[in-house]
Amino acid sequence: AQKVTQAQTEISVVEKEDVTLDCVYETRDTTYYLFWYKQPPSGELVFLIRRNSFDEQNEISGRYSWNFQKSTSSFNFTITASQVVDSAVYFCALSDPNAGNNRKLIWGLGTSLAVNP
Amino acid sequence: GAGVSQSPSNKVTEKGKDVELRCDPISGHTALYWYRQSLGQGLEFLIYFQGNSAPDKSGLPSDRFSAERTGGSVSTLTIQRTQQEDSAVYLCASSSRTSVGTQYFGPGTRLLVL
Numbered sequence: 001a002q003k004v005t006q007a008q009t010e011i012s013v014v015e016k017e018d019v020t021l022d023c024v025y026e027t028r029d030t031t032y033y034l035f036w037y038k039q040p041p042s043g044e045l046v047f048l049i050r051r052n053s054f055d056e057q058n059e060i061s062g063r064y065s066w067n068f069q070k071s072t073s074s075f076n077f078t079i080t081a082s083q084v085v086d087s088a089v090y091f092c093a094l095s096d097p098n099a100g101n102n103r104k105l106i107w108g109l110g111t112s113l114a115v116n117p
Numbered sequence: 118g119a120g121v122s123q124s125p126s127n128k129v130t131e132k133g134k135d136v137e138l139r140c141d142p143i144s145g146h147t148a149l150y151w152y153r154q155s156l157g158q159g160l161e162f163l164i165y166f167q168g169n170s171a172p173d174k175s176g177l178p179s180d181r182f183s184a185e186r187t188g189g190s191v192s193t194l195t196i197q198r199t200q201q202e203d204s205a206v207y208l209c210a211s212s213s214r215t216s217v218g219t220q221y222f223g224p225g226t227r228l229l230v231l
Contacts, residue, residue: 035218035219042224043225046222047221050217050218091159103217103218104150104165104173105220107159107160108159109158110159
C-alpha cells in the first residue's frame with residue numbers, strides 16, 4: 001500500500017539552527033513523484049519541490065535542500081540557518097500510481113516547525 | 118497568471134443549513150481536487166475531477182457532501198444539512214497534465230457551523 005510517514009509531529013528550533021524534516025514513503029510503483037509543501041500560518045499550501053523517482057540527485061535551493069534516497073525510501077528536507085519565517089507546517093506527499101497523468105497525492109500528516117527568535 | 122481562487126473566504130452557518138463552496142482553478146488545469154483540513158490536522162482528500170472522466174468521490178465522508186464541476190472549470194462543493202463536525206477549512210487545488218501531479222492550492226474556505 002502507498003503511504004507517507006512524517007514521524008516528527010512538531011519540531012522547535014532556535015533561529016539559525018539547521019533542521020531536518022523526515023519523510024519516509026512506501027509504494028509499489030517503480031515510477032513515482034515525491035513532493036514537499038509548506039503551509040504557513042496564513043493557511044495556503046505552497047508547493048516547494050517535486051522529485052522524480054529516477055532522479056536521486058540532491059537538490060538545493062537557497063537555504064533549502066532535499067535528500068532523496070531510494071534505498072531507504074526517504075525524502076528528507078533540510079532548512080539551513082532557519083529563520084522565523086520558516087515557521088510553518090510542512091507536508092510530504094507521494095503520487096498515487098492509480099490516478100493517471102494527473103495524479104492524486106498521498107499525504108503525510110505534516111510536521112509543524114516552530115523557529116523561535 | 119491567476120492562481121486558484123476560492124469563495125467565500127469564510128462562512129459561518131447554522132447547523133442544518135446547506136452551504137456551497139466555490140473553486141476557480143488555474144486556467145487550463147484539467148484536474149481539480151477538494152480537501153478538508155480540520156484544525157491542526159492533515160489534509161483529508163474529498164473528491165477529484167480529471168477532465169471529462171467520472172470524478173473520484175472516494176473521500177466524501179457522507180452523502181451530505183457532493184461536488185460538481187461545470188464546463189471543466191469551476192467547481193462547487195455542497196454540504197447539505199451541515200453538522201458541527203463539518204467545521205473545517207476546505208481547500209481546493211488544481212493541476213495540469215504537464216505538472217505531473219503538482220497541485221496548486223487556493224487559500225481555502227473556513228467553514229464554521231454553529
